[in-house]
Amino acid sequence: xxxxxxxxxxxxxxxxxxxxxxxxxxxxxxxxxxxxxxxxxxxxxxxxxxxxxxxxxxxxxxxxxxxxxxxxxxxxxx
Amino acid sequence: xxxxxxxxxxxxxxxxxxxxxxxxxxxxxxxxxxxxxxxxxxxxxxxxxxxxxxxxxxxxxxxxxxxxxxxxxxxxxxxxxxxxxxxxxxxxxxxxxxxxxxxxxxxxxxxxxxxxxxxxxxxxxxxxxxxxxxxxxxxxxxxxxxxxxxxxxxxxxxxxxxxxxxxxxxxxxxxxxxxxxxxxxxxxxxxxxxxxxxxxxxxxxxxxxxxxxxxxxxxxxxxxxxxxxxxxxxxxxxxxxxxxxxxxxxxxxxxxxxxxxxxxxxxxxxxxxxxxxxxxxxxxxxxxxxxxxxxxxxxxxxxxxxxxxxxxxxxxxxxxxxxxxxxxxxxxxxxxxxxxxxxxxxxxxxxxxxxx
Numbered sequence: 001x002x003x004x005x006x007x008x009x010x011x012x013x014x015x016x017x018x019x020x021x022x023x024x025x026x027x028x029x030x031x032x033x034x035x036x037x038x039x040x041x042x043x044x045x046x047x048x049x050x051x052x053x054x055x056x057x058x059x060x061x062x063x064x065x066x067x068x069x070x071x072x073x074x075x076x077x078x
Numbered sequence: 079x080x081x082x083x084x085x086x087x088x089x090x091x092x093x094x095x096x097x098x099x100x101x102x103x104x105x106x107x108x109x110x111x112x113x114x115x116x117x118x119x120x121x122x123x124x125x126x127x128x129x130x131x132x133x134x135x136x137x138x139x140x141x142x143x144x145x146x147x148x149x150x151x152x153x154x155x156x157x158x159x160x161x162x163x164x165x166x167x168x169x170x171x172x173x174x175x176x177x178x179x180x181x182x183x184x185x186x187x188x189x190x191x192x193x194x195x196x197x198x199x200x201x202x203x204x205x206x207x208x209x210x211x212x213x214x215x216x217x218x219x220x221x222x223x224x225x226x227x228x229x230x231x232x233x234x235x236x237x238x239x240x241x242x243x244x245x246x247x248x249x250x251x252x253x254x255x256x257x258x259x260x261x262x263x264x265x266x267x268x269x270x271x272x273x274x275x276x277x278x279x280x281x282x283x284x285x286x287x288x289x290x291x292x293x294x295x296x297x298x299x300x301x302x303x304x305x306x307x308x309x310x311x312x313x314x315x316x317x318x319x320x321x322x323x324x325x326x327x328x329x330x331x332x333x334x335x336x337x338x339x340x341x342x343x344x345x346x347x348x349x350x351x352x353x354x355x356x357x358x359x360x361x362x363x364x365x366x367x368x369x370x371x372x373x374x375x376x377x378x379x380x381x382x383x384x385x386x387x388x389x390x391x392x393x394x395x396x397x398x399x400x401x402x403x404x405x406x407x408x409x410x411x412x413x414x415x416x417x418x419x420x421x422x423x424x425x426x427x428x429x430x431x432x433x434x
Binding site: 010011013057059062063069071072073074075076 | 426427429430431432433434
């Protein structure tokens with residue numbers, strides 16, 4: 001269930017090892033279901049992580065992300 | 079009564095005899111032969127009549143005679159035999175004669191094969207004979223329902239003075255299950271319109287000819303009004319886990335049974351599935367489908383034919399919700415897993431990668 005009360009219509013898979021913690025996706029996400037992790041990846045960045053629920057599958061984070069292969073968006077069409 | 083291990087086809091005959099049926103006319107055909115076999119065994123025992131006619135055409139016209147005499151009577155057949163009976167069914171409906179016919183569907187068209195299919199839906203539910211008539215159709219999904227719905231079919235036939243059909247597939251006909259039979263009823267007395275070969279009933283001419291167009295129209299309108307009334311009073315369906323369902327599967331006969339397993343397995347995987355199983359195919363549970371439509375996202379029709387039940391569901395929905403379709407034909411019956419996979423794919427429960 002997303003913050004606006006609608007059921008999840010998709011999900012995002014973040015590639016922590018490609019992320020440099022710029023936070024663009026966190027800002028871009030309309031549903032605010034992304035955040036920067038407290039832990040570090042192997043380059044020493046705080047990578048973006050998905051809250052685990054609430055994604056609408058809109059794909060805006062994918063277009064905001066500067067890293068190729070950083071974010072994968074899956075959508076449930078039903 | 080104690081439950082008895084009974085074959086679906088045999089259950090039809092036992093229930094018919096218990097419901098006061100005293101005449102059977104038929105011609106054997108796989109997978110419906112056990113109906114004739116059981117009728118030959120049980121009807122003479124209760125003082126009834128069993129005749130193996132020379133053809134299905136003959137048997138349906140023998141039904142016309144027995145029904146005219148006010149006897150509860152029945153016949154049974156499968157696809158090709160039912161096709162031969164269609165002319166007689168039209169005559170029976172027009173003459174307003176109650177009788178019951180069991181159609182245990184097999185593979186088709188043509189000679190087809192003897193494996194289960196549901197391809198007779200249109201010829202039975204839409205009325206395969208000529209003219210403006212319908213048959214009342216019940217669709218059992220277990221040996222127990224073969225018994226219960228045969229009793230129901232006799233009651234419907236009498237109530238609406240119209241032929242009623244027990245429509246199911248070879249699977250249900252051949253399946254052996256415990257069946258609890260109803261208590262026998264007394265053989266009903268012949269109704270006032272019956273022709274009994276007496277002076278008093280001489281005026282009861284039973285015919286389906288109306289040479290004057292006005293009289294013909296009045297007659298057709300009368301039949302039509304009867305069918306509209308049946309649509310309100312006699313329609314029945316089973317809803318399974320539809321209370322919170324987002325997707326509703328629709329199927330009858332053996333498919334209805336498989337879909338029940340699909341609903342349970344799908345629910346275990348987190349899909350909110352429900353099942354609507356029509357019990358009467360005419361009258362069709364249109365109102366129930368329309369009632370479900372606003373509560374669900376989409377429907378899926380599953381049948382062992384190429385979209386015959388699907389047409390009626392689409393007509394009922396009038397585009398209110400999307401309808402997906404799953405079908406197997408030729409005698410292959412899908413497993414629940416196979417249907418569930420199709421359901422997941424059609425409704426796209428699995429998330430698909432759209433970016434990345």
